[in-house]
Amino acid sequence: MEQVGSAKEFPSQNIISRRPVGIAMSSLVSPGTPSYPPSTYPPSIHPASPEQDNVSQSHGGHSITLLRTPERLGPYSQPYSLEDGGNAAIQPGNQLSAELTERHVNMMAFSQCVGIGLFLQAGRVIYLAGPGLGAIAYIVTGTVLWSCAACLGEMTALFPVKGPIIEFPRRFLDESLGYTAGWMTWFSWIVLVAAELVAITHIFQFRYPQELLQAARYPDPTLEFYPSASPAVYVLCFFLIMLTFNMLPVRWFGRLEYIFGTIKMLFIIALILFNVIIHIQQPVKRGAFWTYNEPYSFAARNMTLPNEDVVQGDAGRLLGVWEAMTTCLFGMIGFETIAITAAENKHLRTEETVKIGTRKISLRIITLYTLATFTVGLNVPYTYPTVVDNAVISFGFGQNSAFVASPVINRLRVWPYIVNDFIIFSATTAGANGLYNASRTLHALASIHEVWPNWGPVQALRRRLERTNYGVPHAAVVLSACFGLMGFLACNPDSQKILGRMVRCCVVSMMITYGLVAASFIEFYKSVEGAAAGQTMEVVDIYNPLVRQLYDRSNPRYPYRSHGQCLRAYYALLACSLFVIFNGWRTFISPVNIKDFFGCYIAVGCLLPS
Numbered sequence: 156m157e158q159v160g161s162a163k164e165f166p167s168q169n170i171i172s173r174r175p176v177g178i179a180m181s182s183l184v185s186p187g188t189p190s191y192p193p194s195t196y197p198p199s200i201h202p203a204s205p206e207q208d209n210v211s212q213s214h215g216g217h218s219i220t221l222l223r224t225p226e227r228l229g230p231y232s233q234p235y236s237l238e239d240g241g242n243a244a245i246q247p248g249n250q251l252s253a254e255l256t257e258r259h260v261n262m263m264a265f266s267q268c269v270g271i272g273l274f275l276q277a278g279r280v281i282y283l284a285g286p287g288l289g290a291i292a293y294i295v296t297g298t299v300l301w302s303c304a305a306c307l308g309e310m311t312a313l314f315p316v317k318g319p320i321i322e323f324p325r326r327f328l329d330e331s332l333g334y335t336a337g338w339m340t341w342f343s344w345i346v347l348v349a350a351e352l353v354a355i356t357h358i359f360q361f362r363y364p365q366e367l368l369q370a371a372r373y374p375d376p377t378l379e380f381y382p383s384a385s386p387a388v389y390v391l392c393f394f395l396i397m398l399t400f401n402m403l404p405v406r407w408f409g410r411l412e413y414i415f416g417t418i419k420m421l422f423i424i425a426l427i428l429f430n431v432i433i434h435i436q437q438p439v440k441r442g443a444f445w446t447y448n449e450p451y452s453f454a455a456r457n458m459t460l461p462n463e464d465v466v467q468g469d470a471g472r473l474l475g476v477w478e479a480m481t482t483c484l485f486g487m488i489g490f491e492t493i494a495i496t497a498a499e500n501k502h503l504r505t506e507e508t509v510k511i512g513t514r515k516i517s518l519r520i521i522t523l524y525t526l527a528t529f530t531v532g533l534n535v536p537y538t539y540p541t542v543v544d545n546a547v548i549s550f551g552f553g554q555n556s557a558f559v560a561s562p563v564i565n566r567l568r569v570w571p572y573i574v575n576d577f578i579i580f581s582a583t584t585a586g587a588n589g590l591y592n593a594s595r596t597l598h599a600l601a602s603i604h605e606v607w608p609n610w611g612p613v614q615a616l617r618r619r620l621e622r623t624n625y626g627v628p629h630a631a632v633v634l635s636a637c638f639g640l641m642g643f644l645a646c647n648p649d650s651q652k653i654l655g656r657m658v659r660c661c662v663v664s665m666m667i668t669y670g671l672v673a674a675s676f677i678e679f680y681k682s683v684e685g686a687a688a689g690q691t692m693e694v695v696d697i698y699n700p701l702v703r704q705l706y707d708r709s710n711p712r713y714p715y716r717s718h719g720q721c722l723r724a725y726y727a728l729l730a731c732s733l734f735v736i737f738n739g740w741r742t743f744i745s746p747v748n749i750k751d752f753f754g755c756y757i758a759v760g761c762l763l764p765s
Contacts, residue, residue: 249602251595252405252626253501257512259409260500262416263588264492264516269419270347270585271354272486274578275550277528278535278542278557284472284479286446286532287453290525292476296483297521299734302727303669304490305717306676308513312715315497315509318599320668327675330605335762336671337600342758343664344593345638346657347488348397351586352642353654354550355393356386358579361553363563363571367540371439371564378563378571380553386645393583394639400587401594401632404625405499408591415584422577423523429570430530430561438565444533451536459545461744481738484662486524489585490516491669495592499626510715527558534561547741547751548655553578586639593635598628656754663738664758670731676724683708735759 255263280289307319316322320340325333363378400408434443447453457471458478466474493512497503535542535557542557553559553575562570600606601620607613620631644653686706689697696702708716717723739755742748 249621249623250626251498251598251623251628253499253503254404254406254626255409255496255499255501257500257502259406259413260493260496261512261515262413263409263496263591264489264512265519266412266416266419266584267489267492267588267592268487268516268520268585269416269423269581270351270486270589271550271578271582272483272488273423273524273527274556274558274574274581275354275357275553276482276486277524277531278539278555278560279544279551280479280482280528281532281535281537281557282542282544283455283458283475283482285452285454285456285475285537286529286535288455288472288476289479289532289537290529292479293483293487293524293528294521296480297487297517297524299727299730300484300487300490300669301517301521302723303672303731304493304513304517305720306724306727307491307494307672308509309715309717309720310676310679311494311497312509315500315503316599318596318602319494319497320491320596320672321599321603323675323679324671327678328671332671334600334603334606336668337596337603337606339664339758339761340668341593341596341600341635343488343661343668344589344596345635346641346661346664347589348586348593348636348639349641349644350550350654350657350661351582351589352390352393352397352639353645353650353657355579355582355586356389356642356645356650357550357552357654358575358582359384359386359389361575363554363559364541368563371566373563373566374568380572380575386650387643390640390642390645393586394636394642396583397587397590397639398632398636401590401636402627402629405627412584412588415580419581419584420519420523423527426558426574427523427526427530430527430534433561433565433567434530434533438567446533446536451538455537461545461547461741461748462746477737478741481662481734483524484666484734485658487520488662488665489588489592490520491672492516492588492592495595498595513715531557531561534564539564546652546655547739547748548659548754549651550654550658551651590632590636590639594628594632597631597635598623601628601631652750656750659738659754660758663735663755664761666731666734666738667758667762670728670735673724673728673731677721677728680721680724 277289280292283289284292307323310323311319314322318337321333321337323333324336359380359382361378361380365377368376368378400411403411442448445451454472455475456467458466458474460466465471490513493509493516497509503509539557539560541551541555541560544551544555556574556578558574559571562568562574597620601617604614604617607617620628620634622628622630641657644650644657647653683706686697687703687708689703704710707713735758739752742752742755
């Protein structure tokens with residue numbers, strides 16, 4: 156008889172909050188697993204009725220809804236909330252709609268990562284580290300974020316909760332850290348939305364330096380796209396576009412993002428091939444790997460400090476690579492979109508979306524970013540004026556993109572405009588995705604009473620944010636979008652520095668969150684290993700071999716695991732800590748810039764009270 160495992164009874168709240176082995180981890184029982192007769196099932200394992208698709212059972216005051224599926228099941232058969240001691244029932248009108256498929260989720264995560272980071276900052280990475288080390292910087296940075304994503308992916312594969320970034324630190328570390336992670340994640344996403352809007356106004360201010368066009372003997376005397384409209388007009392127009400996308404039913408949003416993500420992927424591949432072809436054809440004869448040879452180099456030879464002092468030799472190269480890795484981070488933020496979509500993913504169990512999606516997004520981003528940086532570095536030397544950037548924090552314009560400089564140096568028309576216009580499209584879709592992530596994070600926060608002050612008006616707002624219409628949390632979308640109006644800072648004459656500070660603040664906030672996720676996984680791993688070995692008394696019927704098997708990561712029915720994941724978690728925790736601590740090391744060098752300092756470390760100040 157086919158048996159479908161159910162969720163285990165939750166231990167008491169005081170145990171589960173700090174001891175993850177108390178969290179239900181059954182449902183790994185499969186047709187091929189030796190089973191008990193119905194009357195002798197372990198206390199926490201209950202078969203579903205063959206005649207019912209959904210079975211609702213109550214254990215110790217906790218209502219668990221089971222969903223029968225023909226495929227692999229995790230501890231819970233549908234997205235659930237750990238709120239109120241593990242009550243899996245979602246109130247009517249508060250439930251997200253599970254209508255996203257595996258392909259939607261994968262492309263949403265990819266589209267989120269590919270915004271302005273690669274296109275506008277690959278040149279800065281090449282300048283700081285050199286064309287060769289710049290590509291390596293993307294690889295190393297990618298391994299850190301991949302490790303974080305794998306930690307989150309394994310836990311989410313077992314527990315597809317709303318707001319996984321909130322729940323896992325909350326349950327495995329400390330409640331205050333979970334709440335802090337939630338608010339910092341939401342803050343990061345709304346800042347990212349504003350940053351994308353500011354960046355769009357920068358792209359509309361495209362004006363390539365005429366002296367560089369003359370030096371390159373470019374066919375046209377000018378290369379610019381500079382409409383006379385105020386930046387505020389562009390901010391408002393693209394803000395409304397992002398908001399409109401997020402008001403759509405999630406299945407339509409997923410379909411649109413699948414199309415947008417596919418376009419982005421094809422365009423990056425086209426850029427890679429384009430740079431390889433022009434390097435081989437050599438429209439301007441310079442020789443193979445000319446950017447790696449004298450007077451240029453595989454690696455940058457020095458690092459210029461804010462006080463104009465120059466650090467030479469190995470020390471300069473090390474500092475340059477570190478700063479390049481810090482710059483790479485922004486372009487790779489978004490891996491966690493796979494986990495954020497868990498509550499709206501209808502193929503979560505049947506197609507191993509988290510497992511496959513986490514690996515796909517990591518490999519796609521690391522591979523494409525590395526190849527794009529490497530190939531454009533074949534045509535743009537690290538000393539080229541438009542990519543030179545000695546500012547502590549800044550974010551350039553379209554003319555500062557290495558992908559624009561490459562066709563200019565090779566005297567190719569049209570391509571600079573194509574790249575510049577595509578960045579606008581890329582920023583718009585990434586901003587829409589960022590608003591999606593922000594709204595789902597805020598919706599998850601709204602389901603947790605303790606996060607909000609116990610004051611009538613605030614609780615009324617919380618209840619409103621928790622509601623959904625057609626499965627979409629419209630109130631959470633609108634409130635998150637309102638903070639995206641910080642994009643009107645683009646009207647400031649120093650918008651380049653403002654954008655840089657917004658980006659750095661976003662990056663540091665996410666690094667703190669990723670570090671908390673890695674620390675949560677370490678505690679999760681230790682406790683699961685102990686439960687599998689029968690070394691804890693906190694699990695019901697722990698002496699039963701079948702129960703212990705449910706905690707065994709080597710069990711083929713275990714939903715998702717990565718080789719050496721515990722070591723990767725320690726690696727991610729260490730790397731994220733170093734990024735947070737040393738991301739603004741240049742702000743301590745005279746002359747000290749207080750605004751840059753706060754941009755680098757204000758997120759740390761928000762963490763300390765926790």
